[in-house]
Amino acid sequence: MANHNRSVTHPVIFFLIGIPGLEDIHSWISLPFCCIYLVALMGNTTILVVIKTDRSLREPMFYFLAILSSVDLILSTASVPRMLGIFWFDAHEIYFGSCVAQMFLIHAFTGMEAEVLMAMAFDRYIAISVPLHYTTILTSRVLLGISICVVIRPALLICPMIYLIYRLPFCEAHIIIAHSYCEHMGIAKLSCGNIHINAVYGLFVVSLFLLNLVLIGISYGYILRAVFRLPSQHARLKALSTCGSHVAVLCVFYIPSVFSFLTHRFGHNIPHYIHILVANLYLAIPPSLNPIIYGVRTKQIRDRVVHVFTKR
Numbered sequence: 001m002a003n004h005n006r007s008v009t010h011p012v013i014f015f016l017i018g019i020p021g022l023e024d025i026h027s028w029i030s031l032p033f034c035c036i037y038l039v040a041l042m043g044n045t046t047i048l049v050v051i052k053t054d055r056s057l058r059e060p061m062f063y064f065l066a067i068l069s070s071v072d073l074i075l076s077t078a079s080v081p082r083m084l085g086i087f088w089f090d091a092h093e094i095y096f097g098s099c100v101a102q103m104f105l106i107h108a109f110t111g112m113e114a115e116v117l118m119a120m121a122f123d124r125y126i127a128i129s130v131p132l133h134y135t136t137i138l139t140s141r142v143l144l145g146i147s148i149c150v151v152i153r154p155a156l157l158i159c160p161m162i163y164l165i166y167r168l169p170f171c172e173a174h175i176i177i178a179h180s181y182c183e184h185m186g187i188a189k190l191s192c193g194n195i196h197i198n199a200v201y202g203l204f205v206v207s208l209f210l211l212n213l214v215l216i217g218i219s220y221g222y223i224l225r226a227v228f229r230l231p232s233q234h235a236r237l238k239a240l241s242t243c244g245s246h247v248a249v250l251c252v253f254y255i256p257s258v259f260s261f262l263t264h265r266f267g268h269n270i271p272h273y274i275h276i277l278v279a280n281l282y283l284a285i286p287p288s289l290n291p292i293i294y295g296v297r298t299k300q301i302r303d304r305v306v307h308v309f310t311k312r
Contacts, residue, residue: 002170005085010166011093011096011172011173011174011175012095012096012108012173013095013096013174013175014093014094014095014096014099014175014176014177014182014187015092015093015094015174015175015176015177016082016086016091016092016093016094016137016177016179016180016181016182017086017112017176017177017179017180018083018086018087018092018180019180019273019276019277019280020178020272020273020276021271021272021273022273022277023245026086026087027087027088027090029087030083030084030087030199030212033080033083033084033280033284034084034289036080036285037076037080037081037170037282037288039288039292040072040073040076040080040284040287040288040291041073041076041077042103043291043292043295044069044070044072044073044287044290044291045288046059046291046295046305047065047072047291047295047301048066048070049071050068050301050305050308051063051065051195052066053239054300056205056300057300057301057304060123060134060138060143061120061123061127062211062301063143063202064116064120064123065120065294065298067116067147067150068113068117068120069289069290069291070247070286071109071112071113071116072113072286072290072291073271073287074105074109075105075106075109075110075113075283075287076247076283076284076287076288077275078102078105078106078109078267079102079106079173079181079280079283079284080283080284082094082102082180082181083180083181083280083284087181087309089233094209097244099177099182099187100162100165100166100182100187102181102182103161103162103165103182103183103184103187103276104158104159104161104162106181106182106183106283107154107161107183107184107205108154108155108157108158110154110155110158110209110257110283111153111155111205111209112150112151112154112155113152113253114151114154114209114212114213114253114285115149115153115154115212117152117216117246117249117250117253118151118200118215118216118219119146119214120246120249121215121216121219121220121223121246121250122146122219123138123221124223124242124243124246125226126217128223128227128239128240128242128243129222129226130221135225147297154240157208158199158205158215161184161198161201161202161205164184164188164198164201165184165187165198166196167193167293168188168191168193168198169191169192169193170191170192171191171192172192174301175190177280178272178276180253180276180280181280181283183279184198184202185199185202188202188234202297205262206261208294209257210258213254213258216250220247223243226239227239227240227243241297244297245293245294245296245297245298247291248284248295248297249290250264252285252290252293253286253290255295255298256278256281256282256285256286257282259278259282260278260279260282261276263278264273
């Protein structure tokens with residue numbers, strides 16, 4: 001029996017369907033996803049190059065923006081090329097180890113994005129509430145500590161998921177995943193073992209993810225209070241405009257993610273292909289819109305990009 005369990009614990013290959021129910025139009029669905037991915041690559045690369053080359057963009061806000069663009073590049077690259085491979089080349093097969101690696105990257109970097117957005121909310125709070133102490137509070141050492149937390153905390157939270165997946169037995173040699181990428185509960189539900197621990201731990205990680213949203217909301221409550229205490233209307237409008245791009249990025253990231261979470265667990269009457277399509281958009285759209293939002297709403301970034309593309 002022990003030998004049998006070892007032989008079925010880890011199937012060699014998973015089979016990713018793509019978007020179940022929409023297989024006949026995969027080639028059409030691939031076109032917007034390809035365009036979204038190209039925009040994410042070009043936009044985030046442009047943001048990184050501009051911040052790297054322009055010495056005037058050395059404020060903590062742009063430091064966090066560079067981290068956000070780096071996270072977006074990795075997150076979109078970890079998910080969208082695999083989708084396009086399925087849509088274009090029928091590359092449905094993925095090795096078990098590669099599937100687990102993709103699961104880790106997607107969940108870890110989604111968590112990192114949430115952490116960066118919370119750090120940016122803290123940055124805006126300091127800039128508006130105590131502007132005279134901004135540089136003394138957000139020192140290089142503090143920024144380094146925040147950056148380490150942004151990377152380490154989500155990675156440490158997701159690492160146990162690798163163990164939780166590897167401990168599960170799979171009683172079939174050919175496992176079909178009704179999805180276009182590998183994610184924790186999508187893999188766990190295909191096991192023939194007890195996945196109660198996986199479900200509990202998954203909800204624990206999601207609760208921490210939503211806690212970030214609560215903390216961001218509290219931060220913006222204090223920010224708004226500080227804004228409306230500013231002496232002049234011009235100063236209030238300028239402060240609100242400064243926060244506008246960050247609020248837009250928060251909406252782009254959290255609204256699809258919360259909708260995906262709710263439909264995945266409670267939307268039992270919603271067609272399954274809607275769940276998968278929303279999950280795909282949730283990973284693809286924020287990395288492509290974030291640089292556009294910051295490029296349009298942040299004057300320093302906008303002016304620098306215009307200068308780069310208009311100079312002879």
